[in-house]
Structures are given as structure tokens and as C-alpha cells.
């Protein structure tokens with residue numbers, strides 16, 4: 200095909216597409232521009248270059264609130280919305296996502312008090328890295344967040360970054376894995392060299408995909424290359440910035456990778472007190488009574504924050520949509536039936552025992568003790584009935 204002859208059409212397509220540019224599009228147009236240049240089609244290549252530069256300029260002008268960084272000791276250039284992000288050479292798929300500080304939540308997920316204190320300590324270290332360095336002490340520059348699914352690990356990593364006023368460079372290990380031999384290791388190197396160049400927090404999420412790959416006997420050579428690339432890059436990153444790794448299954452992670460992180464933080468499943476605060480948070484804007492919330496928090500023993508959120512959403516729907524439930528207990532039984540997989544068998548049994556037995560349980564159990572009046576509100580029976588049946 201004679202490219203020059205049809206170039207006006209090609210250029211028009213590029214111009215229209217660049218009205219809402221994505222990283223993959225920019226990458227492909229840049230590839231075309233380079234191919235034209237190498238093919239000696241200089242005017243066409245220059246014309247595409249001009250279109251690309253115009254698109255970059257207009258995205259640079261996109262408004263973004265600047266949040267001052269509080270981690271002054273970190274080196275590197277400032278990441279901008281217009282910064283070109285690394286992409287897989289074969290597919291053009293983006294390898295990282297950037298989340299700027301003004302998009303990061305300032306709310307710490309709900310955790311037990313001692314855990315919050317430990318996290319505040321990590322933030323303090325990072326904020327005061329310069330003072331520590333003067334004393335010859337290096338602040339913790341890498342940590343691994345480990346814990347069951349839905350416990351708030353990713354949210355915690357974003358909060359930590361937000362506390363430092365730095366953007367997150369989010370790299371999912373599975374996005375870096377390529378079906379092309381050798382490309383995964385090259386992708387890892389690309390991601391690290393990008394993160395090392397800019398002032399940012401590198402978040403390596405879903406480390407578990409490494410383990411999935413290990414189950415496949417065809418991948419033995421490739422997984423070795425990937426682990427080696429990770430080890431090498433983690434070692435080199437030590438002085439360049441903060442890295443947070445996230446995994447659900449620490450045991451499946453190569454021990455050499457695991458050891459590279461100077462802090463290993465276990466994000467726990469919430470205890471009763473924490474479940475109560477999480478349930479209260481997600482009960483809003485409805486005003487669900489404290490005894491009801493306590494009952495819910497007790498029933499959800501063993502659930503993650505994300506599961507508590509889902510349960511509360513379902514419960515709120517049940518509370519506001521007709522037909523009205525005859526009592527909070529009846530509403531809870533309906534929702535528990537729909538979420539039976541979330542409740543442990545003993546606690547499901549508690550909920551579905553006879554009303555008399557349940558009233559006795561509400562008055563005295565391992566989690567809380569309700570007054571006569573609160574128990575009567577949950578089961579919608581008179582106080583005298585509750586008193587008689589729970590003697």
C-alpha cells in the first residue's frame with residue numbers, strides 16, 4: 200500500500216482518536232510515527248509527531264490539584280498526568296496506573312488501635328527520612344502487606360501514599376506477565392526504572408499471580424527469570440524510593456522475594472470491636488441501632504471489611520425496600536439467608552434457633568450482653584416476655 204497516498208486519511212483518524220487519548224493509543228501512534236521515520240517518510244512522520252505533541256500539551260494543561268509532598272528526602276522527577284507510562288512492547292498494554300495524591304483517600308480503613316499506631320510509625324519514619332539519614336539510619340523503604348482478601352490492603356497502601364503526598368505507581372504483577380518468552384522480565388525492569396525515575400510510591404499488587412504461574416510446568420524457566428528480575432530490581436530500588444508489595448498468600452511467595460521487604464505487615468481480619476466500627480461506617484446514612492450493629496458484628500465473625508460492607512449494603516436495602524420486615528431479627532434472617540456463605544455455621548445456627556433461645560443468646564454471649572430493652576427491640580417482643588423467657 201502506498202502510505203503517502205493515503206496519509207491524509209491516516210492522519211485524520213489519528214487526530215480524531217487523539218481527542219480522547221489513552222496510553223495504548225499514544226503508544227500505537229508513536230509506533231506508527233517511528234515506522235514512518237525509519238521508512239524514510241519524514242514529512243508524514245513529522246506530522247504525526249506534531250499531533251502527538253499537541254495531545255501531550257493539552258493533557259498537561261488538564262487541571263489537577265497539587266498536593267505538596269511530605270516525603271522530602273525522596274529523589275526523582277515529578278510525575279505529571281502527561282507523563283508517558285511504560286507499556287508492554289508486544290501488546291501496547293499499560294504496565295502501570297498512576298493515582299495522584301488528590302485522588303487518594305485521606306481515610307485510613309478501620310483497623311485495631313495497635314495496628315493504626317504501627318502504621319502511623321511507618322508514616323513518621325518516611326516523613327522524617329532526612330533527619331534519620333543524618334544519623335546514618337535508613338527509614339524503612341519497603342514493606343509487604345499480607346492478609347486475607349478484602350481486609351483493606353490496597354486501601355491501606357493508598358492511604359500510606361496519600362499521607363506522604365506522593366502519587367502511587369500501581370503495578371499489578373499479573374499485568375506484567377506476558378505470554379512472550381522473556382517479555383515479563385523486561386516488563387518488570389521497565390516498571391522499576393520508571394518508578395526509580397519519579398518521586399512516587401511503587402505499589403506491587405497481586406503478587407499471588409507469581410504463584411499461579413508456578414503451578415504451570417511449562418513456565419518453570421520463565422518464572423525463574425521473573426523472580427530473578429524482581430529480586431534484582433527490588434535490591435536496586437532500595438535507595439530510590441518506597442515500595443509496597445501486596446499479597447494474600449505469603450506462603451506462596453518465593454522466600455527470597457519475601458525477605459527483600461524490610462517490613463512485613465500482617466493486615467488482620469477485623470476483631471469484634473473493629474467489625475462494629477466498620478459496620479457502623481457502612482450502615483450510614485441509615486441510623487441502625489447500636490444493639491443491632493453489635494448483633495451484626497457478632498454474626499460476621501471471620502468476615503473481612505469488604506464482606507462486612509457487602510452485608511451492610513444488603514441489610515440497608517432490606518430495611519428501606521418493601522415489604523417491611525416485622526423485626527430487625529426477621530430482616531437479619533432474610534439477609535443471612537442470602538449471604539449464608541459469609542456466616543460461620545455456628546453463628547448461622549445461633550441466628551436460626553428458636554426465638555426463646557435466641558433471646559437468651561442476645562442477653563448473654565461471648566461478644567456482648569444486651570439489656571432487656573435492647574433485646575426486646577431486636578426481636579420486637581415486650582420486655583416482660585423477654586424477661587420471662589430468658590430467666
Ligand SMILES: Nc1ncnc2c1ncn2[C@@H]1O[C@H](COP(=O)(O)OP(=O)(O)OP(=O)(O)O)[C@@H](O)[C@H]1O
Pocket residue numbers: 308309310347348349350351352353354355447477503504505506508
Ligand atoms: N478495614 C476496613 N475498613 C473499612 N473498609 C474496608 C476495610 N477492609 C476492606 N474494606 C472495604 O473493602 C473494599 C476493598 O478493600 P481492599 O481492596 O483494600 O482490600 P484488599 O485487602 O486489597 O483485597 P484483595 O486482597 O481482594 O485485593 C474497600 O474499598 C473498603 O470499601
Ligand SMILES: [Mg+2]
Pocket residue numbers: 352353354404445
Ligand atoms: Mg487488593
